[in-house]
Amino acid sequence: MIRARRNHSRHALASIININSQPSQQSTQLLMAVAELPYQNSSVSGSEPIATLLMRTPNDQKVIYITGDRDFSFGRKSTCDEVVAHDAVSSVHFTVYTVKFDDESTPLVYCWDKSRNGTFHNRRLIGRDKRVLLSDGDELEVRHACSFTVHQRGQKIMETHELVDAVLDEDRRDIEPYEISSRALGHGTFGRVLLATERGAGGRQVACKVIDTKGNSLRMVKAKTEVAILQRLRHPNVVAVHDAFVIRNRIYIFEDLITGGDLFSYLSDGEHMSSVPEAEALLIVFQILKALEYLHSNNITHRDLKLDNILRVSQHPGSRILLIDFGISKYYVRDRSRRMTTVAGTPEYAAPEIGFAASNTFAGAAKRSGYDMKCDLWSLGVILHILLSGISPFYDPSQNSRKMALKAQTCALDFSNSCWASVSPHGNLPLPSFVFLADILNSRKIAKSLVRRLLSVDPRIRYDVSECFAHPWVSSQRALLEDIYERKIINGWVPPSEQRQILSASQSAAFFCI
Numbered sequence: 001m002i003r004a005r006r007n008h009s010r011h012a013l014a015s016i017i018n019i020n021s022q023p024s025q026q027s028t029q030l031l032m033a034v035a036e037l038p039y040q041n042s043s044v045s046g047s048e049p050i051a052t053l054l055m056r057t058p059n060d061q062k063v064i065y066i067t068g069d070r071d072f073s074f075g076r077k078s079t080c081d082e083v084v085a086h087d088a089v090s091s092v093h094f095t096v097y098t099v100k101f102d103d104e105s106t107p108l109v110y111c112w113d114k115s116r117n118g119t120f121h122n123r124r125l126i127g128r129d130k131r132v133l134l135s136d137g138d139e140l141e142v143r144h145a146c147s148f149t150v151h152q153r154g155q156k157i158m159e160t161h162e163l164v165d166a167v168l169d170e171d172r173r174d175i176e177p178y179e180i181s182s183r184a185l186g187h188g189t190f191g192r193v194l195l196a197t198e199r200g201a202g203g204r205q206v207a208c209k210v211i212d213t214k215g216n217s218l219r220m221v222k223a224k225t226e227v228a229i230l231q232r233l234r235h236p237n238v239v240a241v242h243d244a245f246v247i248r249n250r251i252y253i254f255e256d257l258i259t260g261g262d263l264f265s266y267l268s269d270g271e272h273m274s275s276v277p278e279a280e281a282l283l284i285v286f287q288i289l290k291a292l293e294y295l296h297s298n299n300i301t302h303r304d305l306k307l308d309n310i311l312r313v314s315q316h317p318g319s320r321i322l323l324i325d326f327g328i329s330k331y332y333v334r335d336r337s338r339r340m341t342t343v344a345g346t347p348e349y350a351a352p353e354i355g356f357a358a359s360n361t362f363a364g365a366a367k368r369s370g371y372d373m374k375c376d377l378w379s380l381g382v383i384l385h386i387l388l389s390g391i392s393p394f395y396d397p398s399q400n401s402r403k404m405a406l407k408a409q410t411c412a413l414d415f416s417n418s419c420w421a422s423v424s425p426h427g428n429l430p431l432p433s434f435v436f437l438a439d440i441l442n443s444r445k446i447a448k449s450l451v452r453r454l455l456s457v458d459p460r461i462r463y464d465v466s467e468c469f470a471h472p473w474v475s476s477q478r479a480l481l482e483d484i485y486e487r488k489i490i491n492g493w494v495p496p497s498e499q500r501q502i503l504s505a506s507q508s509a510a511f512f513c514i
């Protein structure tokens with residue numbers, strides 16, 4: 001199959017010069033079942049302990065090992081991994097799970113509070129259905145019953161990074177409302193994403209994206225564009241930004257901490273990528289469509305949709321997902337005379353008309369005619385292809401953007417690979433008797449037809465968001481999807497406040513800057 005290595009070769013304005021020179025019909029019950037499915041961690045494998053909890057009760061103390069292959073549950077119910085029969089303890093009080101960014105990073109260990117009476121993290125109430133990232137030395141407490149001390153060795157490895165070290169000591173004191181830790185949640189082309197905590201009573205954990213512009217004004221403009229775009233957006237499937245600071249050559253963007261890892265990590269399976277059950281793919285794609293519907297109706301094109309830029313709130317297959325990384329997004333009003341022309345995005349996911357051109361002729365054509373927001377739908381097609389088969393259709397192992405662009409331009413989709421044969425609505429769920437073979441075959445055909453529609457080289461034929469919603473793979477389940485979405489997926493989502501002035505006027509970027 002394909003690689004499980006992150007591709008950070010994102011290209012935007014500055015890299016244009018390099019481009020040419022570089023080498024069922026689902027059944028109702030099934031969908032419901034997936035939305036309810038307990039999580040099986042594929043992103044962190046192995047039974048080696050990642051962290052330990054030293055548990056103390058009034059009469060006893062013991063060590064609990066947290067491994068990467070399964071959640072640890074604590075509660076009163078006999079099915080919990082650690083059972084304490086105490087009135088203050090809920091049937092499942094909390095679970096601890098791990099998320100891995102990549103092979104070089106120490107896995108992140110999260111606590112998910114599921115209790116009625118509360119779980120306290122460093123003496124602060126986590127809150128029902130909320131999650132916190134745990135660090136070495138942290139204390140968890142179930143009042144009147146027991147407490148736990150977290151030990152996670154190896155954290156230091158992840159913490160040492162020149163950028164982080166140099167940046168923070170200098171800048172920390174200028175960013176008063178937040179305490180920025182050195183714990184990395186992930187990293188990309190231009191910087192790192194670190195854990196931070198709001199000072200003050202709430203002490204909420206947030207993610208802090210640190211972009212080192214190294215005095216490159218174009219990078220600074222792009223970082224400010226990301227903030228300028230994000231501060232206008234309020235949608236359950238788009239990450240919320242709270243604050244941003246420009247200090248010296250660096251920009252710090254504070255966002256909601258998203259606690260389930262990204263889709264790339266989720267699908268990475270050793271050297272390969274794995275697929276997900278078709279119903280799970282549908283729940284993910286439905287949410288991406290919701291986000292794109294919102295973005296496009298607000299004249300925003302994301303331009304860098306890919307697995308790495310889609311985060312999950314939880315490890316649960318029916319989790320809410322969020323789009324992140326609006327660094328090369330574009331505010332663009334649809335108009336025949338105004339089209340986007342910047343070659344931007346990630347070649348593996350980029351629509352042919354963007355112009356990661358394989359041939360000069362094609363590049364020339366792209367330059368002449370430009371492209372519009374349909375480029376996001378192509379990227380969605382690549383994502384759907386991966387979700388269903390575990391294959392990235394245009395990936396080139398040498399990461400050569402020219403080769404990937406050529407493949408995309410030719411777009412010879414091959415559904416004969418055995419991976420596609422296993423695409424079915426039931427995936428690894430036991431097949432319920434009400435799902436007939438015809439349904440399964442039909443569903444496969446329908447899913448593939450949507451992939452084809454999205455991966456149409458001609459953007460005029462390619463589906464837009466509303467056509468995707470109308471496609472039978474989605475429309476046949478639309479009512480149920482809306483129901484699951486409202487009742488389960490976005491239940492509890494609180495929109496960010498309306499009045500958000502994140503960068504001061506002098507700092508904010510012009511909207512049409514890229």
Ligand SMILES: Nc1ncnc2c1ncn2[C@@H]1O[C@H](COP(=O)(O)OP(=O)(O)OP(=O)(O)O)[C@@H](O)[C@H]1O
Nearest residue numbers: 185186187188189190191193207257258262308325
């Ligand atoms: N709000 C968040 N909460 C938790 N993790 C996050 C958050 N934002 C980013 N991350 C993690 O950090 C990684 C990099 O983030 P992001 O894509 O924003 O960085 P970038 O430098 O813009 O990357 P790129 O290489 O795509 O330019 C993500 O893939 C994700 O794993």
